[in-house]
Amino acid sequence: MESAAASYVSLADLKSSHNVLATPAEAPAHVGCGTSGGEGKASCGTSAGPDDMPAHVWDKVKNHPCYSEEAHHHYARMHVAVAPACNIQCNYCNRKYDCSNESRPGVVSQKLTPEQAVKKVVAVASEIPQMTVLGVAGPGDSLANPKKTFDTFRMLQEQAPDIKLCLSTNGLALPDLVDEICKYNIDHVTITINMVDPEIGAKIYPWIFWDHKRITGVEASRILHEQQMKGLEMLTARGVLTKINSVLIPGINDAHMIEVNKAVKARGAFLHNIMPLISEAEHGTVFGLTGQRGPTAQELKAVQDACMGGANLMRHCRQCRADAVGLLGEDRSEEFTLDKIEEMEVVYDLDRRRTYQERVEAERQAQHAAKVEALAATEGNEAAKDIKVLVAVATTGGGRVNQHFGHADEFQIFEVSAGEALFVGHRRVDLYCQGGYGEDEQLPSIVNAINDCHAVLVSKIGACPRDELKGAGIEPVDAYADEFIEKAALSWFADYTGRVARGEIAHAERGDASIRQGAFTAAA
């Protein structure tokens, strides 16, 4: 993101402006996920609110940006790279890779000792009071490095007892460490489960290290699968919330994903996060080198939609790095390198953090209520029962259409039909505006990323991209600037279907869109 520092609107400014709330009154309103529970729950997983789940569960997820779609706009997380070792090999992972412009999972710039990690967490928590969650997510496997992972947790708990701890793992070592996990009051564990059929697993995992041996083939995946299922069951039995991450690999596990969803739901998984494979030759992964492609946006959505009704789906994952810092979708890790932490004067003020978080919570409740009220006033469109379209939305947060087209580095995607606008995902794009001018060569990639959408809702848009988008069949819409997203989407939809009904335009299906691969920034 640093590459945008010299641009017309500094991305860093944009990010920090809605990251740090100056005063609650000036704070941006809450960004919704399409619904606040009820019918939308299955597609939007954790957009569910306190009315949709038992109080003790809500208590665990409400401040966790990965477990609660709503929370992710208000609370930040960080990962510390204390766990470099791994006990399995995955075909989508290259352990040699390290690049600061890269946002793939598992990639880090600097591995840390537990002592360094704790220092970093305390420094970040002092600087970013809404940082509520610390995760150990690699770059290897947290549980293949149990001493480093648990040393980090133990030391952090002594210094910053209010920070929630979580970890992610491939599950191989999980059953042996469940009791240890519970000792540290870890409420959230993510397990990456890509298959429940070892024959399929053999195409994803070339080997595992197990019982002092390297085991290959179907046998390796059989052992991994058994450990994953056992570990998941044990966590569920102990009341630990689990999120299952699955990498969607076309031709390998796409048709199988519904089985994975059923299997993890049956064992009590709280959330299922189906993520697209990121695969480019330059990543040097086995899949990158064999030309295994990732799914298109519509392929990913089709699988996610097919899994609705099973385990709740997470649709707001940004596939962040194993050393990411900040709100989901942003990475402030550059501000907290070891050198910089050394120079910081760190005062861990628990009361200040609590006071700040109480303000965040009050603001969040107020925004939520305002949105519910705005939506209640929106009339459904009974005439357009058969039409369902996607719209892309440019937003800086607050649940409103409030971002200039040229300043968007991602679009939220809503599926809109008569009376309902549902958050179904997001698309990263290369920034259109750099240095104050539109970059025309960026536009085709933005069009590709939202090519399955009928419209893009923005606060403003220049004449040039407006014409280009129209040419590509995507309607640029700036008539609903600063409206709540769902209200804006439904109003546009009513207008659109009205025009269709009057014969002014013909409704046509849109094509597919591509998922942005690899590097976080457009240009270094």
Add this chain to the structure above:
Amino acid sequence: MSLKIIANLCTGCSACEPECPNEAISELKNLFVIDPDKCTECEGDYDTPQCVAVCPIDDCILPLQTQAA
């Protein structure tokens, strides 16, 4: 007999270190090295050298003799 970690292939991931039955592996400038005086290539302890079996990089850990030749 001993194994050697090829420095320009080592990622410093540390997977090998705790697996060594002889505590022959240690960290040096973010990478890992094997003490040839302690390494037994796991003979008598395991069927295969543990560091080789767990290392994610092919041919990163080789017999010292091969390296010298």
